[in-house]
Amino acid sequence: MPMPHRTFAQVAKRRLIGKEGKDRIREVRALLSELPDYRNGPYADLRKSLLAEIEDTRVRSNAVHRDSIAVRREGAAQIALVGPPNVGKSSLLQALSEIQIKTGDYPFTTLRPVPALTRIGGVLVQLVEIPGLIEGASEDRGGGRALLGVLRSADAIVYCIRASGDPEELRAVRAEVELAGIDKPAFLAVTRADEADGDAFERLRRAFPDLDVLAVSILDDASLEAFRAAVWRLTGLIRVHLRSNGVTEAEPIALPPGSTVVEVADTVHHDLAATFAGARVWGPSARFEGQRVGRDHGVADGDTVEILP
């Protein structure tokens, strides 16, 4: 028995609230797939209006994105790389993703925010280089307001300073971020670590006691892996592998912190989330491998979960 069409229209409206661009189109498509397949009558009208919604959304997003420096969100989280010029932000993006980006041994090589997708443990995360935040940025110097606007929508920040760099440079950047009222989870990447002299690392740790510090060099693969792992912890997200009929899927799903097996079931199917009995869990959140758990069981990063219908 399908949902009455008036209820469906209300549910559709509710599910589209606050969604724009790709997210909105994805939701509209999901709604279309749930719509009973009548050729005439109110359901057919609903289908027509949902199809029109896709077209309208496309037109709107093109209008918004033209001639702005907005960065389209992609991946499970968006992490901003922020720091003084010439510290190696673009080089890090290059080393961690497939993109080709200009790097140069001089300041202000990058003038606009540059996004790049990197894969961390099977999940795509978007890194965005925020260039050129100079003193006065919060008062729009150097186009600072738009750059800070991009930063505002990020989930977390990696502050970058070069190993041989002057802490004051980064202090000035952080002051602008603070003046803009932006406060996000963050750590400090000490970049170009291969150029460091003996106590550079300790000196920077002392200069920024409120931040966790990680040394990274694009010439050192192990440090790049550690950087990826630190970025993942910064997102707070949880990777869960789905298992069904004894087979575990290769690509994990990413869930917000605090998720339970209900959220896992919901990624499989909305209906399943409403009705399933429980789950089996392997990994960090299980007391023993294959533990049978109830609906409220909290999952942890690295779990494998089999939903029991």
Ligand SMILES: Nc1nc2c(ncn2[C@@H]2O[C@H](COP(=O)(O)OP(=O)(O)OP(=O)(O)O)[C@@H](O)[C@H]2O)c(=O)[nH]1
């Ligand atoms: N030795 C060494 N050099 C690096 C490393 N990372 C970047 N560099 C060099 O540092 C210089 C600046 O690198 P970029 O990646 O352009 O720096 P950026 O922070 O993006 O600079 P702007 O966009 O100008 O703000 C380039 O000459 C890079 O080759 C590193 O890990 N080790």
Ligand SMILES: [Mg+2]
């Ligand atoms: Mg750059």
